[in-house]
Amino acid sequence: MTLMGVRSTVPDTGLVAVLVENGGPGMLAIPVGARDGLLLSAPEWSRGPSWAPFLSACVDAFGSAVLRVVLDVDADGGICAVAVLEADTPSSSTAVACAPSDALVLARALSVPIFATGALLRLRGIDLGEEALQRRLRQWRQALDDVVPGDAAPL
Secondary structure (H helix, E strand, C coil), rough: CCEEEEEECCCCCCCCEEEEEECCCEEEEEEEEEHHHHHHHHCCCCCCCCCHHHHHHHHHHHCCCCEEEEEEEECCCEEEEEEEEECCCCCCCEEEEEEEHHHHHHHHCCCEEEEEEHHHHEEEEEEHHHHHHHHHHHHHHHHHHHHHHHHHHCC
């Protein structure tokens, strides 16, 4: 996934980080707080959060490294995340639970990839594929065809 930016949702309900699937049509909107939204929307990552390098140094001190972050859904359909730490064998890597917004900030601060599970993309993703766009265009055309000129309010 690639972070495309941070956008406001409906007024007074918060911000979302917009992620687009690499090489695919999927898109996700991950809720973030104001502080994380500011960090993620900064055009240049000049001064990230102090905790990210500290966490990385602690992980390095134990002979590991943060490999990637993974966004997923929990049993209730809520968005969750883990930071995947290097292990002796790839099959025994350690996943450390974290808030989704923290995972995004960590990924940006450490330049590690962001992955999304298939379950998350199915439940929360927005498909930007050609078929979905064509369907949406057909719906818009139908809605416009159904508009009666007399229904429009004068300017």
